[in-house]
Amino acid sequence: MSPLDRKLLRDLWRIKGQAVAIAAVIGVGVLMLVMMTGIVTSLDETRRAYYERYRLADIFASVTRAPDRLISDLSSIPGVSVAEGRVTGSALIDLPGLDLPLRAAAVSLPDFGEPRLNDIYLVAGRRLDSDRSSEILLLEGFAKAHGLQPGDALSATMNGARRTFRIVGLAQSPEFLYTTAPGELAPDDSRFGVIWMSRTALAAAYDMDGAFNQALLSVGRGSERTAVFAAVDRMLDHHGGLGAYGLEDHESNRFVSEEISGLRAMSSGVPPIFLGVAAFLLYIVVSRMVQTEREQIGLMKAFGYTNVEVGAHYFKLVLAIAAGGALAGCLAGIAAGRALIEVYLEFFKFPFLVFQLDPGAFVVGFSVSVLTASTGGLIVLRGVFALSPATAMNAPAPPDYSRTGRIGQSLNRHLDQPSRMVLRRLTRQPGRMAGAMLGIAAGMALSVGMISILAGFDRTLALTFTVIDRSDVTVTFTEAMSEKAILELQRMPGVIEVEPVRIVPAVLRNGLKTYRGAISGLVTEPRLNRAVDKDIMTIPTRREGVILATALADILGIASGEMLTIEVREGRQPVLDIPVIGIAQSLLGSPVYMELGALNRALREPNRVSGAYLRVDSIHSQSVYRTLKDMPTVAGVSLKADARNAFQKLMDTGAGAMRYIMAAIAAIITFGVVYNAARIAYAERARDLASLRVIGFSKGEVAFVLLGELAIVTLVALPVGALLGYYLSFGIAAGFSSDLYQIPAVFTPRSYGAAALAVVAAAVTSGWLVKRDIDRTDLISALKTRE
């Protein structure tokens, strides 16, 4: 090993504390990138493999009732590779001990063999025996939530008839990764079940002998899907077709896609910000570190080492730290990704995992770290190369402060010498101080950003469940009912207020942009569930137009005053061209509001409602639930508290859970930045500080000279960081927002205060750590060593 390399190793050992601090900052930046991209790639791959293995259909088309022979017609449509018909229906599951019935979907499986499309994954028990019509398979998530097992009996109401079934197996399906209780946005395993039955048994229950009410189709790669949709709709039109839709509009898949694309947006939006901050810090640290080695560089040159050799030596030092940090970040990122993906697997209910890393993340992480470190090193080395070897032979020249001496003469009179030293250090190298300040500000900005995101999640929940939705219970009817149903609800003891609603599925179009959603028909002056504007004031629904949620207006690229095309997917399926008359603040889902009467008129079904919002006296809530349970017209009852919990859970376990990890990483980076700033300042000043100690300054007084500088830099960094954080928050918020929920960047004095507190705490801790070193300084050796 060459002596220079040995020096390199010893130098690394000598500055190990600092090296580790730098490597840690760059490491967490890389960690985050590798982890996030790894998770996204793995989830994407796993989902693809899962869909493929269980032959999930590409196109779904529901009809009222179509004869089986139509299937061969459907499969002969050009581009369609497989077509299959099945029977589906809605059911109500009655579980002992529960006040409310639970809604479920009943889905048929072929009597013999496996389905050609939408197969199931049997988790426990066995498949159905077509001879026994009482056998069912139950969705695993639902069964788990209620402690049901193969062999258990289950009582359910189908098509008005109540029957008792025997569970023979538990199944998962790519089609039902997510199940959402009626009238709700957040999935909840416990409140929506899926029952699979043999085709014959289910056809008997729903009067579908020799017929199907849902067609599944898979299309070959590269086929013209628009033409397929048109052909399917044409064929099914006479049989009450509700319009074919693709997998991308399938509820469960849409949810999974949204969560994954939320993670992807986050992985491409947030880690670069973190990595950028880490890289910037690395640059500052490296350039200052090489600067302190100036004397040694002169010496090496005096011994006859060339610029290239000396340069390579320091380059290796920088590289060792940067590459070490990046490598550790990669490894930790893989480990963290692997650990987290397990959590996500459970969240997404994938039965197996295809773990895949994104090699791009390694390359990006590595090159960003190494490049920034090298740039930092190179810029300083350029100055160092110009240095004459003789400089090293002379007594160290004191840095020149003469140009700062005249600054603030009047101010000087009021300052003691230690304060002047602090002030002059700050003014002598404004660039260096600005760098340190910006580094700390960047750390602060990350903290502000993450804290405002944490507050944003709370705001979303609070706004949705206390301001927009003021009801206690949402009731969904089995079908559109006459308004008498509302009167019936009003008469129930304990019900304070009832507000009718009609929700119909619809496809919204603005030019080429479409969105498959639902229209909520509300009363003119809604009180319980309403559209609100920016100032949280109710927007009244009006006959002549619709009100869109902000997120939906963005998706459709439509503004207030423009015309929207609505293709209603219920009843006579009218197509409406209707102006947008308002944009509503909504942070959950993408609702569309319309005046109830206008909606019913468009459907030519006057005085119909599909559900109601209720305000209930809490004393009577139990009896209200019991009564609702016994009403045959009620399909689902959802308590706001449950819905809120479901959303909270979704945000805490899905893509949103990443916010906690990011907040932790932001804290690590913030601390790393501040600690490094303190360490470097100390390294640069060790000798001066020891001299002060020798001439009789106490430890506290000496610490003031160093920490005063850190304190001022930190204090200046606070407002700058707050400002940077303000802008950063919008970027991070966009990364966290998805179709399912929008996260606003929320700025409260509290979030700034908390971020400032975090930075100050980091500064105080760093200051304390450095002060410990000042206190321990060996006065004599500090005096003997030359700079």
Added chain:
Amino acid sequence: MTEEPCKEVTSAFRITGLTKVYGEGAAAVHALRGVDLVIPSGELVVLLGPSGSGKSTLLNIIGGLDRASDGQVYFRGQELTALSDAELTRYRRDHVGFVFQFYNLMPSLTARENVELVTEVARNPMDPDEALALVGLHARTEHFPAQLSGGEQQRVAIARAVAKQPTVLFCDEPTGALDSTTGRAVLKVLKDVNERLGATVLIVTHAAATAAMADRVLHFADGAIREVVVNKTKLSPEEIEW
């Protein structure tokens, strides 16, 4: 330390059995091996000897920068070796001036401000300008260290050391980094300080010729004082052969 120096004592330092060991076991280095010494008040003392003979170690211990392994040091009757860190700081602040080979000036302060650094905290300081005039730098008080030559920087360091009117002045190789002319000028300043302020001055040096200007010369070898020479006649710094 307590502020009641014993006035009867004419010695600045009384040292008994002073021992300093660095490291432990086989690796132990005995820098001082039981030194006994009395340094009278107001003398100019030169400590001579080869590298590692213990002279700097002695200076550091009696200057309150380092701690003894064994033995006692009394400064005007007060036992330095028994003082806490904070008390040692107080001792340095009130009584001791230091001059080092590499000056150790604060680069961010002007010549006068470097002196004020000390006079602001000292109990009975002289005027900073007066201290700078004493070392012949009255015309350069507003200059920063980077604008001063090596000799000038060392003279600022001396001005800084004497401005508090120290009881003792410790100089570790004060001329080590200087040429002969500048070195002589610095030594002259040290002698002036000794004579005009009555401060006890201890100078550690390699340059044997410096001994000619001292009241007392301590010859060090291998961690002990081999010989103490008291000069009957002293040369002025200008007369010293460099």
